[in-house]
Amino acid sequence: MSDEDGEEQQGLVEQLLDGLPLPAFTLDERDTVRAANVPALAILGERARGRNLALSLRGPELLDAVAGTRRDGAQRRILLRLPDDAQYRVKVTGLPAADPPQVICVMQDVTSEAQNEAIRREFVANVSHELRTPLTAMMGFIETLQSAAKDDPVARDRFLGIMSREAGRMNRLVRDLLHLSRVEAEERVRPRETIDLPGILRSAAASVRQVAEAHGSTIRFQGIEGRVTVPGDADQLTQVFLNLMENAVKYGARDRPVTVTISRETTSRGPVIRVDVADQGDGIDPIHLPRLTERFYRVDAHRSRAEGGTGLGLAIVKHIINRHRGWLRIESEKGRGSVFSVMLPET
Ligand SMILES: Nc1ncnc2c1ncn2[C@@H]1O[C@H](COP(=O)(O)OP(=O)(O)O)[C@@H](O)[C@H]1O
Numbered sequence: 001m002s003d004e005d006g007e008e009q010q011g012l013v014e015q016l017l018d019g020l021p022l023p024a025f026t027l028d029e030r031d032t033v034r035a036a037n038v039p040a041l042a043i044l045g046e047r048a049r050g051r052n053l054a055l056s057l058r059g060p061e062l063l064d065a066v067a068g069t070r071r072d073g074a075q076r077r078i079l080l081r082l083p084d085d086a087q088y089r090v091k092v093t094g095l096p097a098a099d100p101p102q103v104i105c106v107m108q109d110v111t112s113e114a115q116n117e118a119i120r121r122e123f124v125a126n127v128s129h130e131l132r133t134p135l136t137a138m139m140g141f142i143e144t145l146q147s148a149a150k151d152d153p154v155a156r157d158r159f160l161g162i163m164s165r166e167a168g169r170m171n172r173l174v175r176d177l178l179h180l181s182r183v184e185a186e187e188r189v190r191p192r193e194t195i196d197l198p199g200i201l202r203s204a205a206a207s208v209r210q211v212a213e214a215h216g217s218t219i220r221f222q223g224i225e226g227r228v229t230v231p232g233d234a235d236q237l238t239q240v241f242l243n244l245m246e247n248a249v250k251y252g253a254r255d256r257p258v259t260v261t262i263s264r265e266t267t268s269r270g271p272v273i274r275v276d277v278a279d280q281g282d283g284i285d286p287i288h289l290p291r292l293t294e295r296f297y298r299v300d301a302h303r304s305r306a307e308g309g310t311g312l313g314l315a316i317v318k319h320i321i322n323r324h325r326g327w328l329r330i331e332s333e334k335g336r337g338s339v340f341s342v343m344l345p346e347t
């Protein structure tokens with residue numbers, strides 16, 4: 001093949017790469033980048049062409065695959081993990097007839113796929129751990145009841161009490177998990193009913209009354225009186241305010257009231273009804289705020305467990321509010337308390 005033919009062919013390869021929607025580049029026999037399209041240059045750097053690939057990208061697995069394909073002509077696929085945590089699936093194909101012979105690498109960004117997978121794995125690990133702890137305790141007590149404590153009525157009563165508490169914990173966890181998966185599945189389905197918000201708030205407050213009393217706390221209402229309607233799912237919104245009021249009571253200060261305020265607000269996203277649930281507890285350190293609605297995220301796991309929490313309440317709250325096209329705002333000051341604000345579009 002003449003030099004001219006070679007150049008013409010190289011131009012063709014470049015044109016071909018430019019037509020591809022994915023980052024793609026070719027390497028010659030010395031691993032020098034011969035051709036690269038714009039998306040590939042965004043990853044390799046603008047000056048990658050004409051330089052050895054190793055200078056643009058740290059990927060020994062990729063260089064191994066390229067060498068292998070060059071040797072036997074077989075196509076290879078590898079997963080390339082870059083130092084910035086980006087992940088690509090790379091398909092390596094030989095172009096032996098090119099002049100000079102080249103190998104073409106086509107990259108597919110699988111970073112978010114990989115992240116989702118990591119989140120899923122972490123979730124399964126968390127669930128298993130949360131279930132195993134009470135289960136292990138229960139199995140231990142069963143064994144004791146079968147042997148040492150068999151004829152000791154006092155110990156038996158005490159152990160049965162603990163077992164009942166642990167079973168309750170597992171039950172709450174399974175209930176919240178089912179709830180979460182149902183809410184997630186429905187997240188894109190807009191609620192169709194129109195509901196009276198103060199009615200929902202009152203029924204949520206009635207459900208937490210007992211817990212509130214146990215904490216020496218009460219729930220007070222402020223703001224708009226009379227009917228306030230929004231499009232919404234009554235059961236789900238009750239769940240939202242139940243969770244927020246229960247948190248306010250549990251993590252708020254003993255003997256201090258929880259205040260629920262309803263107001264109207266005009267926001268950049270249109271008119272909303274705003275419900276503030278405010279407590280006068282210890283507040284939350286700002287570093288925790290962005291992660292508070294993550295599944296199983298707790299500021300103080302010990303306290304949460306002692307209060308019978310599952311760590312899923314705010315995750316459920318967030319999904320339900322999303323479904324209503326609303327949003328949650330959390331403001332908190334150490335030592336003064338927290339305000340959880342729910343914004344719900346009026347139409
Ligand atoms: N009003 C509040 N004041 C202080 N901390 C709170 C409040 N509400 C929630 N939190 C923190 O957020 C965590 C997550 O809340 P949630 O998802 O409802 O789980 P749970 O209450 O089951 O632990 C709680 O464990 C707690 O640490």
Ligand SMILES: [Mg+2]
Pocket residue numbers: 243246247309310311313314
């Ligand atoms: Mg909670």
